[in-house]
Amino acid sequence: MKTNSTVIERANIKAKKPKNYKVIMHNDDFTTMEFVVAILNIIFNKDLEEANKIMMDVHKNGKGIAGVYPYDIAISKANKAMLMAKNEGFPFKLTVEED
Template identity: 50%
Template sequence: MKFSDPDQEGRYSMPANTGLSEKTEIRLKQPKQYKVVMYNDDFTPMDVVVEILIDVFRKNYEEAVAIMMTVHKGQRAVVGVYSYDIAMTKAARAVKIAREQGYPFRVEVES
């Protein structure tokens, strides 16, 4: 049995020749998105924060510096919005990199 192509709203439907009397729709939902939030501290050097933003969050140098300055001046900044698993993985990697260098870096995932 082969499904039809999705319609404009992303819905799929069963072909009419299946012998079923009802048409069944399958709707795919986008996964809930979570914010990865980076917090300022007085110990983690700015270059380490920039390195994490480039390596973990795939920011270019200019974006990384801008986000780092936002964190530095405003105490926190959203560094990305991802599905739950990706957000948790990126947050854990960021903290691990900083902790391996001896810094008390703080990153949280918010809904």
């Protein structure tokens, strides 16, 4: 006699939560505050109040966090911002580091 039986195995697979990365803006003596606020608004989707706060962090402390994102998004936003800065003649620098 044949029986059709199915064995279901349960695998304990734990998916790791993807790491997030900070996009850090660095102060320089040439990039205007208005341009930094515009970058924060256009690329990082910050409202005017938050953009001004981050810009002041950059100005006073030498750096500020523009946002925290998955790696690919963080790199993309940083590159887009630096390209805009380059096109405007600013030496604006952003870096990406693990959160």
